[in-house]
Amino acid sequence: MSEIKVRFAPSPTGFMHIGNTRTALFNWLLAKKLGGKFMLRIDDTDFARSKKEYEDAMRESLKWLGFEWSEEARQSARFARYDALRDKLIAQGRIYPCYDTPEELQIKRKRAMAKGMAPIYDRQALHYTQEDIAKFEAEGRKPHYRFxxxxxxxxxxxIVRGHCQYDAEKLSDPIIIREDGSYLYHFPSCIDDSDFGITHIVRGEDHVTNTAAQIQMFEAIGGKVPTFAHLPLLTGVEGKLSKRLGSLGVRELRAEGVEALAICSFLAKLGTSDAIEPYYSLDELAQSLDFAKLGRSQPKFDEEELKHFNTKFVRSMPYEAVKNRVNVSEEFWNEVRPNLNVVDDIKLWADICHKEVTPVMEDTTLTDLAASVLPPEPWNENTFNEWLNIVKRQSGKKGKELFHPIRKALTALDNGPELKTLLPLIGYEKAYKRLKGETA
RNA sequence: GGUCCCAUCGUCUAGUGGUUAGGACGCGGCCCUCUCAAGGCUGCAACACGAGUUCAAAUCUCGUUGGGAUCACCA
Structure with a gap:
């Protein structure tokens, strides 16, 4: 039994977004669940659009999301290998030159469709005569190559679609080498998957038709055909959400306070029969992975839903998951957590308890009274209730009239965690001053 | 247009011939409560359409309609 290995193969032509992330996530989870390896492969065969900046950003996002990789490769470093295989297959006639221009191909395609015929390449290039080729070359045309x-x-x-089958006659021979000699996606990808021993390929279902052609390519280069899993594509309100059009960047999400694990939990369960609920470790998420629970139709991805889920995620986040990022005690975190929108909000409450607050005075008669009967420390868990009962009795106020002015004086805000929990954290000195209307 | 895939509450889905069509999210109500949350309880809400097979169809068959993918010198 060979070792399980998956790969995430982004092309560095843009930033990491939700579509990318989903693909990377499923690959990572599968590797984790099966005890295999996760490899990062930079598909940078497109010189014109590949940028180092994107590549770096991609790595950073991957790390932030928690998808550690154990091996890395870059396609631009492997051209000698691709060239060797290319030459071999050209010699075998498996890869052949074509001189059609993009415009000509476009016209052919349109004409075929208009006539109700399949818009697949007509293989005219297979019947070129010496004269044809001489003529093309004389015109200065360079060939591109098809498989x-x-x-x-x-x-x-x-794994997700079950038995798939395609009739090769109904498929177009894929172009694998551009006129300028650079490689397109298919060929290098198959060679790499084969050379690096990739056992499972998890990707979007926009690749299903490609898969048919790639299977023949794997065979042609003498490679082992991996196992495939094609995920239904996510759709958005405005239709499809392809990895190209995917506009929702991971970095933006992060900047807005969306947690990496919230994104992962959400994406891993969207479109499955499992409930979308918070997972506080990728390991646990991986154990719950089950391709059989994936539906076959295309789930809608709603950014608002993700944001909503994130606040739910944050509000029940265990201290363990944030202790390295926040500067508060476990008790403080647990008390204030249900009132947060994003993790960073914890600072707001820490500041209210420990830094200066300018109180908002609503009912000075009441707050003066409250200050005068505020018991000296040490306090215990009953102090707040005892104190408030006295204020209640002496002022004759109750309910909101009683609590709200005190809350405003103590925190300057309309709402938040229970005053009972906040008071001990604020302490006698600050509480007293704030009740008297002083900034403290 | 060729090929391939899909179609159950607003959303994600369970369902494989007989179910009060179940759950989760959201939404409404109630409880708790100083507020906002959190928590508990509860309610609303769906089988795209048309034929056929069958005693019986969300479920099987065919068709229709509606989506999506692909057919790129993008990945």
Whole structure:
């Protein structure tokens, strides 16, 4: 039994977004669950659009999300390998040159569709004469190359889609090398998957048709065909949410206070029959992974829903998960947590308890009274109730009229955690001064 | 248009011939309560359409409609 290995292969042509993240997540989770390895592969064959900046940002996002990788490769460093295989397959006639221009291909495609025919490449290039080629070269045209699909039924068992099959005759020979000699996605990807021993490929279902062609490619280069899992694509309110159009960046989400694990919990469960609920460790999420629970239709991704889920996530976040990021005690965290929107909000409450607050005075008669009967420390758990009972009795106020002015004086805010929990944290000195209207 | 896939509450889904069509999120109400949260209880709400098979169809078959993917010198 060979070792399980998956890969995440972004092209550094943009920032990490929700679509990317979902693919990376499922791969990472699968590796984790099966005890396999997760590899990062930079698919930078497109010189024109690949940028170091994007690559760095991608790494940073991956780390933030918690997807550690144990191995890394970059396609631009492997051209010699691709070239060797290319030459071999050209010699075999499996890869062949074509001289059509993009415009010509476009026209052919349109014409075929208009006639109700399949818009697949007509393989005219297979019938070029010496004269044709001489003529193209004389015109200064450079060839691009296609991979020749062998006729027959191509089939595989997909982890999420079950048995899949395509008739090669109905597919177009994929272009794998551009006119300028640079490689397109398919060919290098298959070579790498084969060379690096990738056992499982988890990706969006926009790749299903590609899979048929790639299976023949794996065979042509003498590689082992991996197991595939094609995830239904996410859709948004405005239709599809492809990885290209995916506009919701991970960095933006992070800046807004959305937790990495909230994103992961949400994406891992969206479209499954499991409830979307907080997971506070990726390991635990991985154990719950089950492709059989994935639906086959395309779930809607709603940013608002994610944000909503995130606040729920934060409000029940265990101290263990935040103790390295926040500067408060476990008790403080647990008391204030249900009132937070984002983790950073904890600072607000820490400041209210420990730094200066300018009180808002609503009923000085009441707050003066409250200050005068505020018992000296040490306090115990009953102090607050005892104190408030005295204020209540002597003022004749109760309910909101009683609590609200005290809350405003103590915290300057309309709402927040229970005053009972806040008071001991504020302490006698600050509490007394604030009740008297002084900044403290 | 060829090929492939999909269709159950607003959303994500369970369901594999006989169910009061279940759950989760959201939404409404109630309780708790000084507030906002949190928590507890409760309610509303769905089988795209049309034929067929069958004693019986959300479930099987065919068709229709509606979505999506792909057919790129993007990945």
């Amino acid at each position: 020749k699909l062998n006729p027959g039924i191509i089939e595989w068992e997909d």
